[in-house]
Amino acid sequence: MASVAAQYLPILLFLGVALLLSTAFVVLPIAVARLTGAHKPSTDKLSEYECGFPAFEDSRMQFDVRFYLVAILFIIFDLEAAFLYPWAVSLREIGWTGWLAMMGFLAELLLGFAYAWKKGALEWE
Amino acid sequence: MIQTIAFYLFAIMVVLSAGLVITARNPVHSVLWLILAFFNAAGLMLLVGAEFIAMLLVIVYVGAVAVLFLFVVMMLDIDFSELRGGFVRYLPFGVAVALVLLCEIVIAGGAWEAGPVELAGRTALAPDPAAIPNIQALGTLLYTRYLFVFEGAGLVLLVAMIGAIVLTHRARGGVRQQNVRRQNIRRPQDATRNTNPPVGQGVEL
Amino acid sequence: MGYTASFALSLPEIILSFGAIALMLAAAWAGDKASKAISVIAVALLAGAAASLLGPSGSGGVGYDGLYVADGFSAFSKLLIYVSAAIAIIIAPGFFDREGEMRAEFPVLILLSAVGMGMMVSAIDLLSLYVGLELQSLAAYVLASFLRRDGRSAEAGLKYFVLGALASGILLYGISLLYGFSGGTSFHAVAVAMHAGVGTGLLFGLVFVLAGLAFKIAAVPFHMWTPDVYEGSPTPVTAFFASAPKVAAMGLLVRVAIEAMGPAGDEWRQIMIFCALASTILGAVAAIGQTNIKRLMAYSSINNVGFALFGLVPGTAYGASGVLTYMTVYIAMTLGSLLCILQMRDAEGNPVETIASLSGLSRTRPGLAAAFAVFMFSLAGIPPLFGFWPKFMVFDALVDVGMWPLAMIGIATSVIGAFYYLKIVKTIYFDEPSDVRFVPLRSTTEGVLILIAALFVSPLGYFTVPLLGKATLDAATALF
Numbered sequence: 001m002a003s004v005a006a007q008y009l010p011i012l013l014f015l016g017v018a019l020l021l022s023t024a025f026v027v028l029p030i031a032v033a034r035l036t037g038a039h040k041p042s043t044d045k046l047s048e049y050e051c052g053f054p055a056f057e058d059s060r061m062q063f064d065v066r067f068y069l070v071a072i073l074f075i076i077f078d079l080e081a082a083f084l085y086p087w088a089v090s091l092r093e094i095g096w097t098g099w100l101a102m103m104g105f106l107a108e109l110l111l112g113f114a115y116a117w118k119k120g121a122l123e124w125e
Numbered sequence: 126m127i128q129t130i131a132f133y134l135f136a137i138m139v140v141l142s143a144g145l146v147i148t149a150r151n152p153v154h155s156v157l158w159l160i161l162a163f164f165n166a167a168g169l170m171l172l173v174g175a176e177f178i179a180m181l182l183v184i185v186y187v188g189a190v191a192v193l194f195l196f197v198v199m200m201l202d203i204d205f206s207e208l209r210g211g212f213v214r215y216l217p218f219g220v221a222v223a224l225v226l227l228c229e230i231v232i233a234g235g236a237w238e239a240g241p242v243e244l245a246g247r248t249a250l251a252p253d254p255a256a257i258p259n260i261q262a263l264g265t266l267l268y269t270r271y272l273f274v275f276e277g278a279g280l281v282l283l284v285a286m287i288g289a290i291v292l293t294h295r296a297r298g299g300v301r302q303q304n305v306r307r308q309n310i311r312r313p314q315d316a317t318r319n320t321n322p323p324v325g326q327g328v329e330l
Numbered sequence: 331m332g333y334t335a336s337f338a339l340s341l342p343e344i345i346l347s348f349g350a351i352a353l354m355l356a357a358a359w360a361g362d363k364a365s366k367a368i369s370v371i372a373v374a375l376l377a378g379a380a381a382s383l384l385g386p387s388g389s390g391g392v393g394y395d396g397l398y399v400a401d402g403f404s405a406f407s408k409l410l411i412y413v414s415a416a417i418a419i420i421i422a423p424g425f426f427d428r429e430g431e432m433r434a435e436f437p438v439l440i441l442l443s444a445v446g447m448g449m450m451v452s453a454i455d456l457l458s459l460y461v462g463l464e465l466q467s468l469a470a471y472v473l474a475s476f477l478r479r480d481g482r483s484a485e486a487g488l489k490y491f492v493l494g495a496l497a498s499g500i501l502l503y504g505i506s507l508l509y510g511f512s513g514g515t516s517f518h519a520v521a522v523a524m525h526a527g528v529g530t531g532l533l534f535g536l537v538f539v540l541a542g543l544a545f546k547i548a549a550v551p552f553h554m555w556t557p558d559v560y561e562g563s564p565t566p567v568t569a570f571f572a573s574a575p576k577v578a579a580m581g582l583l584v585r586v587a588i589e590a591m592g593p594a595g596d597e598w599r600q601i602m603i604f605c606a607l608a609s610t611i612l613g614a615v616a617a618i619g620q621t622n623i624k625r626l627m628a629y630s631s632i633n634n635v636g637f638a639l640f641g642l643v644p645g646t647a648y649g650a651s652g653v654l655t656y657m658t659v660y661i662a663m664t665l666g667s668l669l670c671i672l673q674m675r676d677a678e679g680n681p682v683e684t685i686a687s688l689s690g691l692s693r694t695r696p697g698l699a700a701a702f703a704v705f706m707f708s709l710a711g712i713p714p715l716f717g718f719w720p721k722f723m724v725f726d727a728l729v730d731v732g733m734w735p736l737a738m739i740g741i742a743t744s745v746i747g748a749f750y751y752l753k754i755v756k757t758i759y760f761d762e763p764s765d766v767r768f769v770p771l772r773s774t775t776e777g778v779l780i781l782i783a784a785l786f787v788s789p790l791g792y793f794t795v796p797l798l799g800k801a802t803l804d805a806a807t808a809l810f
Contacts, residue, residue, distance in 0.1 A: 004174040004259065005128055012131060063199040065293060071196045072289040075189040076282050082181055083267075083275075090264025097333065098268035101275060108279040111351050112286045118358035121290045123302060232534070272333070273340070273394040277449060277461040280347060281468060284442050287354060288472035291435045292487075295478075 069121055080109050128172060135168040152198045160191045177260040336393035338386045339400040342379035342408060343448045349375035350441035357434035365434045369419050372437035376412045376419075376444065383408060396516050397458045398449075406654060406805035407451040407581035414573035414661050415444045417779060421672060422566040424773050428679050431477055440570065443469035447578035454589065456505045456515040459582060463501070463546065466575055467494050473570065474563045486562025493545070493555045501542025507535030508590075517590035525593040536591055540601055543586065546579035549639060550608035553632045560628035565681065568624055569668035572631050573661040580635070580657055584642055584650055588809045595645050602643050603736065609636025610740065614747035622683050623671055626750065627664065630709055633747050634660050640740050641724035649727035650806035655798060656720035659708075659787065663717055666783030667705040669776055673698055675769050682766055685754065690763025698768070699758045701784045708787040710751035711744050716791030 033039045087094075087102045094101075116122060142162040149155045163186045170179035257265075267275055322328050337344060353368050353375075360368075382388075388405040392398070419437045426432035442465065449462025471494065475487025509515050511531035512523030524532055545552040560568045591598050613633025620626040638660065641652035674682045692699040708717030721744060728737040771777050786794070 004176060005131075005172050008171050009127065012127075062201075063196060065200055067196045068193075068200060069289055069293050071189070071193040073286065075185070075193060076286050078185055078189045079282060082185055083278075085180075086177060086260045086264030087268055088264075089258070090261045090268070093261075093265045094269050097272070098264075101268040101272050104276055105279040108276070108283050108351065109286075111355060112283045115354050115358045116286060116290055118355075119290055119294060120302065121294050229534075232530070270395050271397070271457065273336070273397045274457045274461045276347075277446075277458070277465060280442060280445060281461065281465050283351070283354075284439070284465060284468045284472070287435055287439065287442075288468065291433065291439070291472055292475060292478065 066124070073116060073121065076109070077113075080106070131168065132172055135165045135172065138162075138165040139169065153195065156191055156194045156198060159194065160187050163187045163191065175259060177263055335386075335390075336398070339390045339393035340398055340448075340452070341382040341385065341387040342412075343445050343452075345379045345382060346375060346441050346445045346448070349378075350438050350445065353441065354435070354438045357438055360434070362433050365432045365436070366423055368434045369423055369437045372419050372441055373416045375441060376416045379444075379448075380409055380412045392454065394458075396518070397455045398452050399454045400452060401808040402805040403581065403585065403650075403654075403808045404448075404452040406801060407577055408448050410577045410658060410661060411444060411447045411451070411574045414577065414665065415440050415447075415570065417665055418566055418570035418574070420775060420779070421569065421669065424776065425564060425566050425672060426476075428675075429477060429479075431479070433476075436473070436476065439469045439473055443473070443570075444574070447574060450578045451581040451585070453582065453585070454517045456508065456517075456520075456590075459586070460498075460502065460505060463579075463582070464498065466578060467498065467546075470494075470571065470575060473567045474559055476567060477564050480562075480564075482562035483564060484562075486559045489555055489562075490559045497542050497545035497552065500538050500545075504535045504538025504540075504542060507531055508539065511535060517586065520590040521592055524591060528594045528597055532594070533597060536594055536597060537601065539586065540583075540598060543579060543583045544605055547576060547583060547635050548628075548632055549605040549635050550612045550632065551605075553609065553612070556632055557625045557628040560631070561622055561624045561683075565624070565668060565672050568627070569665055569672075572627065572664045572668060576631065576635065577657050577661060580638060580653060584653055585809060587642060588645065588650065592645070599643055599645065602639055606636045606639035606643060607736075607739065607743070609633065609639065610743040610747065611636075614743055614750070617747075617750045618753075620750075621685055623674070623685050623688070623754075624683055626685065626754075627667060627671070630667075630751075631664060634664070634709070637721055637724060637740070637744070640736070641727055643736065644727050644731040644733065646727060646731060647803065647806045647810050648730060649724065650809060651799070651802040652720065652723040652727045654802040654805055655723050658798060658802070659716055659720045659791070662783045662786045663705050663708050666701065666780055666787065667709070669780045669783065670698060670702050670705065672776065673768060673771060673780075676766050677769060679769060682768070685757060687764050687766040688754065689757045689761035691758045691768075693763050695768060695770075698771075701780050702758055703755050704784045704788055706751040706755050710748035712748065714789040714792075716787045716789065719792065719795065 030039075083105065084102070087098065091098060139162050142158045142165065145158040146155045146162065149158060163182055167179040167182040167187075170176075170182060320328055349372070353372060356364060356368055356371075383405045387400045389402060390400045393400065419440050422436050423432050426436070446462045446465025446467075446469065449458055450466060453459035453462055471487055471491040474490045475484045477483035505515070508520050511529065512520045512535075514520065514523075520532075524536075528536070541552065545555075548556040560571065563571065587598055587602070609632050613629045613631075613636060617626050617629035617633065620629065634656075638653050638656040641649045641656055643649065671683070672681075674687065676682050688702070691702065704715065708715040711718050711721040725737040725740055728734065728740070785791075
C-alpha cells in the first residue's frame with residue numbers, strides 16, 4: 001500500500017511548491033505596495049474594467065436549459081470512457097470474454113448515442 | 126510520516142471545504158469549494174492506494190459533475206437571498222436531522238472498534254496491490270466476474286440518457302439540421318462556378 | 331459456470347434489454363406516431379420474457395459467479411412484475427393521447443425499469459441488488475415527471491428523485507458496512523458473518539440496508555414521498571408505481587431478510603414489526619381526511635405494504651408465501667382501483683381526482699360504481715371478497731409461530747383501515763349525485779381489464795386458492 005502512495009510524492013511536492021510560489025506572487029506585490037506607500041485605493045481603481053464602459057449589470061446571467069442536456073450527455077460518455085481504462089490495461093488477462101463484455105457495453109451506449117443524435121438532442125440552432 | 130501528514134492535510138481540507146460548500150453565500154462559490162473537496166478526497170483515495178478511484182474522482186466528479194452543477198446553478202433564476210429567508214424557520218428541524226446523522230456516524234464509527242473489519246475474507250479475490258496495480262486488478266474482475274452488473278451499469282447510463290432527452294429536449298422550429306446525405310452528395314460543381322468577368326464590369330451573383 | 335448457461339438463466343432480462351434498445355431506436359426513427367405500435371411490441375416482449383420463465387430462467391439456480399439466481403421465488407415475482415408493467419403500458423396511450431403527450435419512450439422506460447426489477451428479485455449479491463434498484467428507480471423518476479407541461483408531475487418527479495437518491499445513499503452506506511464487516515458482498519457471505527455473531531457494525535449495516543429498502547416499498551417511517559408522488563404522477567404511472575416496483579422491492583426485501591440476514595432474524599424482526607404496525611396504522615388514519623382519490627390510494631398502498639410485512643415477520647416459508655399471495659391480490663386490487671380512477675373524466679375529458687365527484691356514481695354509472703365497490707370492499711379485507719384471504723394468510727402465519735398478540739393488533743388496525751374504504755362506498759352509493767358527469771367508457775381494453783381484476787378479487791378468486799397457494803408456497807420454499 002505504502003508504495004502506491006509513495007509514487008505520488010513528487011506530485012505532492014510539486015503541488016506544495018506551486019502553492020507556495022503562487023501565494024508568494026499574490027501576496028508579495030500587495031505587501032511591497034503597502035510597504036512602499038503606493039497603496040492608494042480609489043473607486044475608479046477598484047471597479048471592474050469593462051472595455052472602458054462603466055459596468056452596468058451583474059456578470060452572472062442565466063444559461064439556456066439546453067446546456068443541461070449537453071452536460072448530461074457529456075457525463076454519460078465521460079463515465080463510459082472511465083470504464084475503458086481498467087479494461088485496456090487488463091485486456092491481456094481477461095481475454096475474449098472481457099473484450100466482448102466491453103463491446104456489449106459500448107454497443108449499449110452507441111445505440112443510445114444514435115438515439116440522441118436522431119432525436120436532435122445534439123442540434124443547437 | 127509524510128503519509129500521516131498528508132492524510133491529515135487532505136482530511137482537514139475535505140472537512141473544511143465541505144463546510145464552506147454549505148455556508149458560502151454565493152452558490153457558484155459553493156460549487157468551487159465542492160471541487161476543492163473532490164480534489165482532497167482524491168488525495169485521500171491515493172493515500173489508501175486506490176489510484177483508479179482517485180483518478181475517477183478527478184475526471185468524473187471534478188471534470189463533469191461539478192461542471193453540471195455549475196450549469197444548473199447558472200440556469201436557475203432564483204433570488205438566493207429570498208431562499209435563505211426560511212433559514213431560521215427550518216433551523217430547529219435541520220439541526221435535529223443533523224444531530225441524528227451525527228449520532229449515527231459516531232456510533233457507526235465506534236463500531237469499527239467493536240467488531241473486526243473482515244476484509245481478510247476477500248483475499249481470495251483481491252491480489253496483492255504491490256504486485257498488480259490497482260486498476261489492473263479492477264479490470265480483471267469487472268469485465269468477467271462482474272460482467273452482469275457491468276452490463277447493468279451500461280443500461281443505467283442508457284436510461285439516464287433517454288431520461289434526460291425525454292425530459293428536457295423539445296423539438297424546435299427553425300432548427301438547421303445537419304443532413305449528412307445532402308452534404309455527401311453535394312459536388313463542387315453544385316456549389317462553385319468559374320467566371321471570367323471582363324475588367325470593369327463586375328460579377329452578376 | 332459458463333457464460334452461456336448464465337445467459338440462459340437471465341433470458342428474461344436479455345429479451346427485455348434487447349427489445350428495449352430496439353424499441354428505443356424505433357422511437358427515434360418512427361417518432362411519436364408509432365407509440366401505439368411500440369406499446370404493442372413492448373407488451374409482446376413482456377409476454378415473451380414471462381414465457382421464458384418456463385425454461386431454465388425459471389428454476390436454473392445460480393449464475394454469473396453468484397451474482398444472479400433464477401429460482402421459483404424470482405420467477406413468481408417476475409411474473410407479477412411483467413403483468414403489472416404490461417398493464418401500465420396498455421393503459422398509457424389512452425391517458426396521454428388526450429394530453430397530446432404520448433411519447434414512444436414511455437414503453438421503453440417501462441421495459442428498462444422491468445429489467446431493473448428483474449435484477450432486483452434475482453439478486454443474491456449486494457452489487458446486483460444495487461444496480462437493479464438504480465435501474466428501476468432511475469426509469470421511475472423519469473416516468474413520474476413524464477407530463478412535462480404539468481407542474482405537479484414535475485414536482486412529483488423531483489421529490490421522488492431527491493428522496494430516492496437519499497434512500498440510495500443510505501442503502502449504499504449500509505451495503506458498505508455489511509461488506510466491511512462480513513468480507514463479502516454476496517448474501518451468503520453476509521449470512522455466514524451474521525451466523526458467527528451480529529456485532530455493532532453488521533447491525534448498523536442491516537439497519538441502513540433495511541431503511542433503504544423500506545423507502546422503496548414506502549413503509550412508514552420512509553413513506554413521506556408516496557402521497558405527493560402518487561398524486562402528481564400521471565395516472566398510468568401511478569398505477570405502475572403502485573404495482574410492479576412494489577412487488578420487486580418487496581421480493582428483494584424478503585430475499586435479503588431471509589437469505590442474507592436470516593441468522594440475524596431477531597434483529598430485523600423488531601424493525602419489521604415496527605414498520606408493519608406503523609404502516610398499517612398511519613396508512614389507515616392518514617387516509618381518512620383525504621379528498622383526492624389518488625392520495626387516498628397512496629395511503630392505501632402504505633397500509634397494504636404494512637400488512638404484507640406482517641407476513642415477513644415470522645420468517646417462515648408459510649409467512650413468505652403469505653407475502654407473495656398478498657402482493658398478487660394487492661396488485662389486482664390496486665390496479666383495478668386505479669383503472670377505475672382512470673375512467674374519472676369530466677365532459678371535456680379532463681381527469682377528475684376528487685372523492686366528492688364520485689358521489690352518487692351508482693345512479694349515473696352503475697357498472698363503474700359496482701367495480702369501485704368491489705375493489706374497496708376487497709382492499710378493506712371484508713369477507714367474502716378475495717382481499718380477505720391474503721390478510722388471513724399473513725395473520726395465520728403469525729399465529730403459527732405464536733405471535734398472536736401481534737396478529738390481534740394487526741386485525742384491529744385493519745378494522746380502522748376498513749373505515750375509509752367504506753366511506754368511499756358510501757359516497758358512491760348513498761350520496762346525492764354530484765354535478766360532475768363522467769364520460770362513458772371509451773376503451774374496451776380498459777373495461778375488460780377492470781372486469782378481470784374485479785372477478786379476481788371477487789369471491790370467485792377463491793377458486794384460484796389451490797393454484798395460488800401452491801405456486802406461492804413453492805416460490806417461498808426456494809428461499810429456505
